[in-house]
Amino acid sequence: MPIVIARDSHTISRANISRNAIRVLTQLQNAGYEAYLVGGGVRDLLLGREPKDFDVATNALPEEVKSVFKNCRLIGRRFRLAHVYFGREIIEVATFRSNRQPEQDGERHAENGMILRDNVYGTVEEDAQRRDLTINALYYDVGDFTVIDFADGMSDLQNGVIRLLGDAESRYREDPVRLLRAIRFAAKLGFIIDPETESPIQSLAPLLSDVPSARLYEEVLKLFLGGSALASFEKLRHYGLFGQLFPATEEALSHEDHDFPITFVNRGLNNTDTRLQQDKSVTPAFLFAVLLWEPVRLGYEAQLTQDLLPAEALQTAANDVLREQIKHVSIPKRFSYPMRDIWQLQPRFEQRQGKRPYRLLSHPRFRAAYDFLLLRAEAGEVELELSKWWTEFQHANSEQKQNMSGQGRRGRGRRRKRRGKNSQSNKPSDE
Ligand code: ATP
Numbered sequence: 001m002p003i004v005i006a007r008d009s010h011t012i013s014r015a016n017i018s019r020n021a022i023r024v025l026t027q028l029q030n031a032g033y034e035a036y037l038v039g040g041g042v043r044d045l046l047l048g049r050e051p052k053d054f055d056v057a058t059n060a061l062p063e064e065v066k067s068v069f070k071n072c073r074l075i076g077r078r079f080r081l082a083h084v085y086f087g088r089e090i091i092e093v094a095t096f097r098s099n100r101q102p103e104q105d106g107e108r109h110a111e112n113g114m115i116l117r118d119n120v121y122g123t124v125e126e127d128a129q130r131r132d133l134t135i136n137a138l139y140y141d142v143g144d145f146t147v148i149d150f151a152d153g154m155s156d157l158q159n160g161v162i163r164l165l166g167d168a169e170s171r172y173r174e175d176p177v178r179l180l181r182a183i184r185f186a187a188k189l190g191f192i193i194d195p196e197t198e199s200p201i202q203s204l205a206p207l208l209s210d211v212p213s214a215r216l217y218e219e220v221l222k223l224f225l226g227g228s229a230l231a232s233f234e235k236l237r238h239y240g241l242f243g244q245l246f247p248a249t250e251e252a253l254s255h256e257d258h259d260f261p262i263t264f265v266n267r268g269l270n271n272t273d274t275r276l277q278q279d280k281s282v283t284p285a286f287l288f289a290v291l292l293w294e295p296v297r298l299g300y301e302a303q304l305t306q307d308l309l310p311a312e313a314l315q316t317a318a319n320d321v322l323r324e325q326i327k328h329v330s331i332p333k334r335f336s337y338p339m340r341d342i343w344q345l346q347p348r349f350e351q352r353q354g355k356r357p358y359r360l361l362s363h364p365r366f367r368a369a370y371d372f373l374l375l376r377a378e379a380g381e382v383e384l385e386l387s388k389w390w391t392e393f394q395h396a397n398s399e400q401k402q403n404m405s406g407q408g409r410r411g412r413g414r415r416r417k418r419r420g421k422n423s424q425s426n427k428p429s430d431e
Pocket residue numbers: 038039040041052053055130131132133136137175177178181222
């Protein structure tokens with residue numbers, strides 16, 4: 001039996017729920033349907049966090065939802081959903097689903113236990129049971145302000161526990177993305193993973209290879225652009241999941257560099273978290289540039305020994321890494337192009353004389369490439385002096401700029417004068 005938590009025994013207030021979500025819930029209820037706020041919205045409100053979005057669950061069928069709202073579109077095949085549009089805000093409305101086998105055909109699961117279609121409708125109790133985590137299976141009723149708890153999610157929420165509903169191993173097999181979701185919420189909320197939920201993770205990690213690369217791309221963005229990138233990264237590595245998503249990076253990271261632990265990725269992800277805290281923009285292009293740089297850099301160094309020009313060496317290395325990478329996690333072209341630019345501009349930072357630094361400065365991707373250079377410098381991969389020079393050059397007036405760049409004179413010797421103290425540079429220069 002579900003636990004019903006009355007209005008004065010929980011902390012959710014309507015004032016913190018999006019007006020549009022309330023509108024959707026009320027209109028569905030007025031049309032005679034059951035409708036609840038569910039998922040991340042309820043979870044985050046109960047934790048006093050600001051929800052990312054508001055999901056609605058109802059017993060109205062997708063077509064029925066569509067007939068209640070003018071501003072509604074049905075999407076998805078494997079999982080049919082209604083989207084109700086209010087300007088920029090979309091309220092996602094899902095019909096209650098069940099884990100039952102469909103009556104007509106038994107082909108809902110693939111041989112490996114993975115769910116292929118998920119459109120068997122059910123009751124609210126059944127809907128709760130097929131959700132992933134207990135803390136994601138709480139339902140809020142805007143009509144009487146109660147929270148309905150079908151899976152003891154409230155106590156897990158209070159105790160900070162990530163627990164999969166049902167038998168963990170079969171739930172992971174049904175949908176291996178749940179492996180990533182368990183990690184993501186543990187990282188984001190700082191919760192511990194219940195032992196039964198935790199123990200199958202490592203051994204089931206290879207199941208991720210069955211998940212379409214486009215879906216993994218979406219999950220990667222949630223893992224690394226949700227404000228807890230560093231914690232997610234560390235946990236993913238701990239459970240052997242990171243290597244399923246980014247095998248070449250995992251491989252590169254497992255070889256420590258001259259006894260120096262490689263800190264570049266950690267720093268890059270930490271930087272992403274900090275930017276989000278400061279309400280600064282983050283882009284998938286920069287994120288993937290960070291996540292894939294270690295294998296690209298190793299490939300680049302190997303290519304340089306083949307007597308290639310730096311630009312060619314880098315391009316070859318980038319191609320090699322990307323060709324393999326997109327088999328696991330896809331990257332849309334609109335992000336992979338700027339990502340390549342960020343890499344491709346790195347050797348050009350070495351050239352500080354004459355007109356070249358001016359040209360680099362006016363490159364549309366200069367800012368991102370410079371931020372990337374700063375990370376490399378902090379990680380000890382290039383000299384700090386180099387990144388400092390570029391920081392100075394950007395802010396210098398035109399006379400200072402001329403002095404810094406030797407006014408077109410090729411004073412190559414000068415740039416070697418000062419060496420950063422902690423120079424453990426393994427970045428070949430391209431002179
Ligand atoms: P957030 O939106 O903050 O990332 P969320 O919990 O709302 O977190 P969504 O992806 O928006 O995550 O999903 C909404 C709800 O749908 C979840 O809370 C969960 O109940 C359910 N759900 C999502 N993905 C799965 C899945 N792979 N298996 C089972 N249930 C899921």
